[in-house]
Amino acid sequence: MKLSGESKIFIAIAVITVIIVGIGVALMSRPAQNLAKSDLIPASANTIGNKNSEDYLVEFSDFQCPACKSFSPVVKEIVEKNKDKLLFAYRHFPLSQHKMAVPASLAAEAAGEQGKFWEMHDYIFENQESLSEEFLLAAADKLGLDKEKYEKAFKDKTYQDKINKDLADGSKFGVDSTPTFFLNGEKLNLFSQKDLEQAVSKAINSN
Numbered sequence: 080m081k082l083s084g085e086s087k088i089f090i091a092i093a094v095i096t097v098i099i100v101g102i103g104v105a106l107m108s109r110p111a112q113n114l115a116k117s118d119l120i121p122a123s124a125n126t127i128g129n130k131n132s133e134d135y136l137v138e139f140s141d142f143q144c145p146a147c148k149s150f151s152p153v154v155k156e157i158v159e160k161n162k163d164k165l166l167f168a169y170r171h172f173p174l175s176q177h178k179m180a181v182p183a184s185l186a187a188e189a190a191g192e193q194g195k196f197w198e199m200h201d202y203i204f205e206n207q208e209s210l211s212e213e214f215l216l217a218a219a220d221k222l223g224l225d226k227e228k229y230e231k232a233f234k235d236k237t238y239q240d241k242i243n244k245d246l247a248d249g250s251k252f253g254v255d256s257t258p259t260f261f262l263n264g265e266k267l268n269l270f271s272q273k274d275l276e277q278a279v280s281k282a283i284n285s286n
Contacts, residue, residue: 113264114252120168121248123241125187125196128158128166134263134282136165139172139249141257142183142203143210150258151204153272157279164283169200171245172257179210181242186215188238189229190222198222 173180
């Protein structure tokens with residue numbers, strides 16, 4: 080049977096469509112590659128735990144985010160329980176709707192300049208409902224910081240570029256909400272704090 084010109088065009092379009100769909104299915108079914116540790120945890124990141132551990136947990140978080148606050152004590156417990164087996168890194172992902180998120184990140188970094196990032200991290204989450212510039216400035220006395228040095232770093236926004244870098248990296252890695260966790264380079268889909276505990280436990284016990 081001799082095909083008409085229109086039939087040939089139709090068949091060609093159908094074949095091309097099948098090929099395109101096949102490629103799309105193959106790409107979607109291919110397992111996502113884990114992100115490199117060096118990308119998720121740059122040298123400037125605030126970390127705690129065993130730096131030489133094979134297992135590492137990275138959190139992209141917002142200090143004004145209620146869900147981040149609820150995860151904070153759980154993360155702290157996980158890190159303390161596995162401090163010799165796990166490296167934890169906190170990275171900033173202040174959401175635009177949270178007006179005190181960036182100032183809180185700047186305050187935490189300013190405290191980190193004096194070796195007290197984690198103390199400020201905990202203090203902010205424990206008093207999240209009180210977040211204001213006045214609260215953040217007063218935190219210097221609460222944590223025993225060099226007040227002049229702390230206020231200068233905070234008011235001059237010394238660490239704004241670092242926060243922007245975290246935001247850019249988070250967006251590049253597919254972070255669209257907080258908190259978002261990556262375990263050994265893999266983005267976790269969590270429904271509860273228990274899911275995070277189980278994922279970390281499974282990873283550590285498998286090594």
